[in-house]
Amino acid sequence: MGLPPGFFRKYTADSDSSFHFFAALHYFPATEEDGSVGLSKHEDGKALTFVLQDTVGGLEVLKDGEWVSVEPINGTIIINIGDLIQVLTNKKLKSATHRVVRKPGMHRHSMIYVVNVDADKWIEPLPEFTDKVGKPLVQVGL
Numbered sequence: 001m002g003l004p005p006g007f008f009r010k011y012t013a014d015s016d017s018s019f020h021f022f023a024a025l026h027y028f029p030a031t032e033e034d035g036s037v038g039l040s041k042h043e044d045g046k047a048l049t050f051v052l053q054d055t056v057g058g059l060e061v062l063k064d065g066e067w068v069s070v071e072p073i074n075g076t077i078i079i080n081i082g083d084l085i086q087v088l089t090n091k092k093l094k095s096a097t098h099r100v101v102r103k104p105g106m107h108r109h110s111m112i113y114v115v116n117v118d119a120d121k122w123i124e125p126l127p128e129f130t131d132k133v134g135k136p137l138v139q140v141g142l
């Protein structure tokens, strides 16, 4: 990204207010009654999400208007860019739209670790990612 090592440390100095969190998720098998939506399409709102999924699959990412399956690869962790990083980088790094589709007859498990920033940090595009006027494309206060 062209930023010095440790640059983001100042955004997570106060771990009490940044409230990173871990969650273990269980998706039940799809049924005719309930359908197959596990998580409807969304973008992650914080800084980063680390996702560890089992071998069932079902995580999909929207790429050029098409849903692409994020196939489970043993021993890998998926890192999702969240909205906060998208804003800081002025959309150079994109917060991907994704969803989880449940499969018939299969329980799915995943674990997520969400990295946030401190509650009092102002989030707008960093000068390194703006034009000469420094004009942000979007601005969010958290």
Ligand SMILES: O=C(O)CCC(=O)C(=O)O
Pocket (backbone or CB within 6 Å): 025, 039, 044, 049, 051, 053, 059, 098, 100, 110, 111, 112
């Ligand atoms: O369960 C997964 O694989 C992804 C979960 C997810 O996208 C989320 O919790 O935001």
Ligand SMILES: [Fe+2]
Pocket (backbone or CB within 6 Å): 042, 043, 044, 049, 098
């Ligand atoms: Fe997500």
